[in-house]
Amino acid sequence: MDLCELTVAEAMEKMQAREITSVDLTQSCLDRIERVEAKIQAFITLDRKGALEQARKADTRRRSGQAGLLGGIPVALKDLLCTKGIRTTCGSRILENFIPPYDATVVERLKAEGAVVLGKVAMDEFAMGSTSESCAYTIPQNPWKNGYVAGGSSGGSAAAVAAGECLVSLGSDTGGSIRQPASLCGLVGLKPTYGLVSRYGLVAFASSLDQVGPLCRDVRDCALMMNVIGGHDHRDSTSVKREIPDYSLSLVDNVRGLRVGIPREYFVEGLDPEVEGVVRKGIELLRQAGAEIVDVSLPHTEYCVAVYYIIAPAEASSNLARYDGVHYGIRDLNADSLLDLYKNTRSAGFGAEVKRRILIGTYALSSGYYDAYYKKASQVRTMILQDFTKAYEVCDVLISPVSPTPAWKMGENVDDPLAVYLSDILTISANLAGIPSMSVPGGFSRDGLPIGIQLQGPHFREDTLLRVAHTLEKGLGKAGCAKVC
């Protein structure tokens, strides 16, 4: 096995034992990138030289006894996390020349723990999508099957980790953008509780829904990453002040007495039978391990997509107003009035999906329509939140599918936005309710495509999710890296 296929924890052990160096590990990732990237297409920006330099520094740091929690681990970052001195495009032409003058808090934390940043990976433009096909630079492919999507919007992150191009990646999740690609690529992905991880330096899409989280090869790595990125940040005013537990303590194989809820609305028409089979197997495993299985109802699930596709575009239309061609990003330099400068710059810089969402959002917030759309959706959001509060009175964790189907062929549904929106039905309510949720590999379809299992918990109960995920992983196994050929 190549070094680039190790988990973070395994690689840390080998480096600690002086069996390998960060330079070995980083070179292994760069070799893998060299071999498979033409097919995988995960990277928008790759910093080979900088990565090897960081690796050498990490090795020096380790020799002086200051390795850090991620000392020498090669990571790839979704291209919406600001990286000082490295271009950050958000998958959009409008930011094709944007070189941030500062690091996002999560990037700062990764670097402080010694991580090696290989580069920036593909995503749907401004994280608006479920397949990463709206990325203006490169469209990542599912490493498990040629011609299939890696999911989205953190598709580059998922493809890179599953193909062995990096050991771990950070993505962001506004409506499933970490969990769905993790599920489609056989990874563990976690969307933390809203406010647990700083959003400072994360390019904003929908500020009340966005969260940064890891995409990893196993549950242990996920706990490790949460130990690094979780915690209060004074630069994000929605960051929550609270004590963060050591998440690695959650990796105990004991779910005895834990109440696992099955939300009946999540097992609906349109659910692929193979996906349902994998989830049912996971439920059976937990039952045999001593968990108590309870039937629960989240009655407003069917309204989630409608609520989401008002609230997210509304917030996006406001957040994306900043792209005016004046302060950073591209500009139409020929415009002779300010209005033309705005219009020409934005029209040339944004792709179709982004324009569509800006238009929906602007409409929903506009005078005369605000109450009917935005206010109404925000009220139904309250009902969705209440559904979860009620469910967590009778269970500790919810188990369900992540995506109604395994990965699909590239190019499907590109002209039918609503059909793609509906594929998010199982993941978006966690963002609306701000609860933590994760995807754990459950098995494969007959076609060899990974299928994930989704866990959702009450606010700040990432520890419970990790505990259940750990048990599932022990019983169902890890997906490992895809053999890209």
Added chain:
Amino acid sequence: MKISREEVEHVAHLARLHLSESELQKMTEQLDTILSYVQKLEKLNTENLTPTTHAFSASNAFRQDEVQASLSQQEALACSPRHTEELFQVPRVI
């Protein structure tokens, strides 16, 4: 129809976007489909229900009013497509 072509044109102007003839037609159709779909929310009685804008009731995050380090003028201007030594430049407004 939930939304007319003229309304899409107006909203595009509010959002500072130009739409080509074909974009305008396609967007009108797609927005109409989406807005018709979200109409299902009307079935729910939400009277007297407090809207949720954040999953937590976030209160203001204050800090002491002390001067802290921030980006230098040079760094802040560095990404601008057109600027002087100390100002962002745009076409004449008045």
